[in-house]
Amino acid sequence: MVEDCSLANKEFFGTKPHKRYPVVLRTVVLTMVMISSVYICSISLKQNGFMIYPNVMRMKVMNEPCQYPDIPAYELPYIHYPEPTTYARDECYCTPVRYFAILSMQRSGSGWFETLLNSHINISSNGEIFSVKERRSNISTIVATLDKVYNLDWYSSASKNECTGAVGFKWMLNQGLMKNHEGIVEYFQSKGVSAIFLLRRNLLRRWVSILANSHDRDAKQLNGTHKAHVHSRHEADILASFKPIIDVKKLILDIKQTSKWSTDALQYFNGTRNIVLYYEDLIRNRTKVMDVLSFLRLPHKELNSRHVKIHTRPLSDHIENWDVVFKSLKGTEFEGFLHADDGK
Ligand SMILES: *[C@@H]1O[C@H](CO)[C@@H](O)[C@H](O)[C@H]1NC(C)=O
Ligand SMILES: *[C@@H]1O[C@H](CO)[C@@H](O)[C@H](O)[C@H]1NC(C)=O
Ligand SMILES: *[C@@H]1O[C@H](CO)[C@@H](O)[C@H](O)[C@H]1NC(C)=O
C-alpha cells in the first residue's frame, strides 16, 4: 500500500509533464490529486491496522504466529510455516509444512517412487534438483538451493504452492551428497529435514538397469528419443529387449561400491530423522508406501504412478552372457542376486 502511494508521488514530482497545459490548471489538478492520494493512503493504512511511523513511513504487518497446541513438543522441530518470497500462502498460511529429501541412487526406483508421492495432494517433491552441477559446487550453493526449496520458492511441475504440506526433492548420493555430508547433516538437523532413504537390495538387477539405460542413451530405441522411464508396457518391452553383456569385474566393483555408499550414508544420517525403504519391499507390498505418509504425518491416500516397470522377467532373460554371470556369482556372497526377482 505504502509502496503504491510513494510510487504515485514519485511520478507526480519526478517526471516532467509531456504535454503543455496551462500552468494554473496543472497546478490545481496536481494539488487536488496529491491531497486525495495522501488522504486515500492514510485512510486505507489505518483501516488495515498497519502501524505508521510518522517520518520514515515504515510499516509492519502484525501477523498472528501459527500455533497448534495439539502438535506434541517433539514434533515441533519438524514443522514449519514458510513465507515464500514469490507468492503468498493465502488460506494455507498456517498449514504446517514438513521438509523431506528422498536419498537414493540411480536405477533404484526413485523416479517411480517420486511420482507416487507427487500424486498426493499435500506433497511437492521437486525432482532431481542437484543433477545440475553448479547447484552442488560447494556447501554454500547447496545450502542456498535447499533454502529456496524449503521456503517453497522452488518452481517445478510438482509444486503445489500455497497448500503444500510436505516439500522435498530427490537426491542421488553421488550428487554432492556424500562429498558434503557433514554440512548437509548439520543442515538437516538444524532445519528439521527428514531423510527418506530409498535403496535397492538386488544390485545385479540394478546393474542391468544401469547398462540398459546407458545403452538407450545412445541407441534411442523409442522413436529416436532416450527415455529413462516409460508409461506403457509396449515401450517397456522395447527397452527390455536389449540384453547387456556383463563385465563381471565391473559388476563386482559396482556392487561393492554401491553397498559401501548405502552403509556410509545410513551411518552419516543416523542422527537425522529418517526412514529406510527398499524398492523390492515397495513392489512386493503396495501398502508399504503408506509408511512414508505416516512418516510425513500426512493423511493416507491412494497413490498412483504412470511409470511401468521395464525389467520384469527372470534375470536369465535379461542378460546376454547369463552363463558367465551365473558361474561367477554362484557360491559368493552375491549369489542371492541371481535368484531373487524384484518381489513380484
Ligand atoms: C561456491 O561455488 C560458487 C559457484 O560455483 C562460487 O561462486 C562460490 O564462490 C563458491 N563458494 C565457496 C565458498 O567456495
Ligand atoms: C492437504 O491439502 C488440502 C487441500 O489443499 C488442505 O485443505 C489440507 O489442509 C492439507 N493437509 C495437510 C495435512 O497439509
Ligand atoms: C513411437 O513408437 C511407438 C513404438 O515404439 C509407436 O507405436 C508409435 O506410433 C510411434 N510414434 C510416432 C509418433 O512415431
Ligand SMILES: *[C@@H]1O[C@H](CO)[C@@H](O)[C@H](O)[C@H]1NC(C)=O
Ligand atoms: C545408528 O545409531 C545407533 C545408536 O546410536 C546404532 O545402534 C545403530 O546401529 C546405528 N545405525 C547405523 C546404520 O549406523
Ligand SMILES: *[C@@H]1O[C@H](CO)[C@@H](O)[C@H](O)[C@H]1NC(C)=O
Ligand atoms: C505391508 O506393509 C504394511 C505397512 O508397512 C504392513 O503393515 C503389512 O504387514 C505388510 N504386509 C505384508 C504382507 O508384509
